Amino acid sequence: MRVLLLLCLLALGNAKPYQPVNITDLMKNYDIMVADSDDDDNEDDDDYDDDNDDCPANCRCSPRVVQCSDEGLISVPEKIPEDTVMIDLQNNDITDIKEDDFKGLSKLYGLFLINNKISKIHPKAFRNMDNLRLLYLSYNMLTEIPANLPPNVIELRFHENNINRVQKDAFKGLRKLHVLELGANPLANSGIEMGAFNGLSTLYIGIAEAKLTAVPKDFPSSITELSLDYNKISKVEIEDFIRYKNLQRLGLGFNQIKSVENGSFANIPNIRQIHLDHNRLKKVPPGLNSLRYVQVVFLHGNKISNVGINDFCPVMAGMKKNLYTGISLFANPVKYWNIQPSTFRCVAGQRGIQLGNFRK
Missing domain, CATH: 3.80.10.10 (Ribonuclease Inhibitor)
Structure with missing residues (x-):
């Protein structure tokens, strides 16, 4: 209720x-x-x-x-x-x-x-x-x-x-x-x-x-949805989400984020949606492949030039509880034909992947 x-x-x-x-x-x-x-x-x-x-x-x-x-x-x-x-x-x-x-x-x-x-x-x-x-x-x-x-x-x-x-x-x-x-x-x-x-x-x-x-660190630990889009946040650090273990939706689109510190997402194990579109990331944020429940990741409109085979999916089969329903990578300089098909092995169907050509 x-x-x-x-x-x-x-x-x-x-x-x-x-x-x-x-x-x-x-x-x-x-x-x-x-x-x-x-x-x-x-x-x-x-x-x-x-x-x-x-x-x-x-x-x-x-x-x-x-x-x-x-x-x-x-x-x-x-x-x-x-x-x-x-x-x-x-x-x-x-x-x-x-x-x-x-x-x-x-x-x-x-x-x-x-x-x-x-x-x-x-x-x-x-x-x-x-x-x-x-x-x-x-x-x-x-x-x-x-x-x-x-x-x-x-x-x-x-x-x-x-x-x-x-x-x-x-x-x-x-x-x-x-x-x-x-x-x-x-x-x-x-x-x-x-x-x-x-x-x-x-x-x-x-x-x-x-x-x-920066991501404020004094919000209630109970939050399940946090919208910080259209700000001037430049980076994501490990300590940013330590309090917010119940978080299920994170909105950080349209900021100035250049980096996501390794281990940052480990503090939000129940996350379902991550919005990092329209930032300045040069690579896929680390730690996505360890999130068992995440289903939607928006990364379009960044500066990502390479996507690794294990960036989204866990190495060991059966570790992920929910398949991805949406991964967006369009409007990045990555050449989609260079991405290995097995990179999206934990996505529910081809329609869950949005690539497209990079255009300046």
């Missing part, structure tokens, strides 16, 4: 470029996960009632949902019904969140403030919001992580703000957090304080399109 939930969250929130969140889809997921039997027979959930006296001005309301997107609002509407579970405030001009903006909304499950102009959030804005699970603050003007985040939130999104510092204990108490998105912020390694992720058991962390020059 935990994995299914993570996949649903990522599917709903990973779209690029920016697309509005579909509240109807989220409500369907909410009804499934919460199993709200009191409303199972309510067939009017998607019928808006703009004339409802309880519906805030400039908003559309349906049972448990208040939608106020694309209305040019400069502040959170007043008199939001206390039984609301979803509030959609996307694409407005809200500049700050005040202390009492969400007062009394103890049943709130999802709060969507994407694409506003928010630069300030009152430290008590999220008090008594113990049921809040989804908090989307992407595409705003925040410079740091807000204080006193809802304690039971499972997904936090701060994509494309102005965050350049993540302070120690920034996510203190968020023991149920599964997804943390910090991509497209001017965040450098020096801006991540030691202990910033204390107490988390997060499954996914994304800091793509930032200013990282």
Whole structure:
């Protein structure tokens, strides 16, 4: 159930470029996960009632949902019904969140403030919001992580703000957090304080399109997916992944990586996907042939000129548990006709290999 939930969250929130969140889809997921039997027979959930006296001005309301997107609002509407579970405030001009903006909304499950102009959030804005699970603050003007985040939130999104510092204990108490998105912020390694992720058991962390020059070493040891694409990382070292033994997907595409230290991948024995495309590697990273479960390795767009017979597959038959389903080597100067056929002896079919000619 935990994995299914993570996949649903990522599917709903990973779209690029920016697309509005579909509240109807989220409500369907909410009804499934919460199993709200009191409303199972309510067939009017998607019928808006703009004339409802309880519906805030400039908003559309349906049972448990208040939608106020694309209305040019400069502040959170007043008199939001206390039984609301979803509030959609996307694409407005809200500049700050005040202390009492969400007062009394103890049943709130999802709060969507994407694409506003928010630069300030009152430290008590999220008090008594113990049921809040989804908090989307992407595409705003925040410079740091807000204080006193809802304690039971499972997904936090701060994509494309102005965050350049993540302070120690920034996510203190968020023991149920599964997804943390910090991509497209001017965040450098020096801006991540030691202990910033204390107490988390997060499954996914994304800091793509930032200013990282090395793999951060203080992420929660629980992570299964790490996205660090589009940074300025120049090398991978053994100590980079020592903490992340549960990692299953690693995104390091579009960096400046020239080398991967031998033994680096030994620390992530459960890895399934490795994305190292569009870097500056001159050879296949060492240690891939010792990974029993890896299925996808992207190496296209590098400077690899030679591929050895044992670069991908173990020497001894039967050592690999999962066959490769995708190895990409196109857009490299390697001459594919010089690669021995047995190099890909542990690949599930010819379609799993992508070579092609190198073109400058």
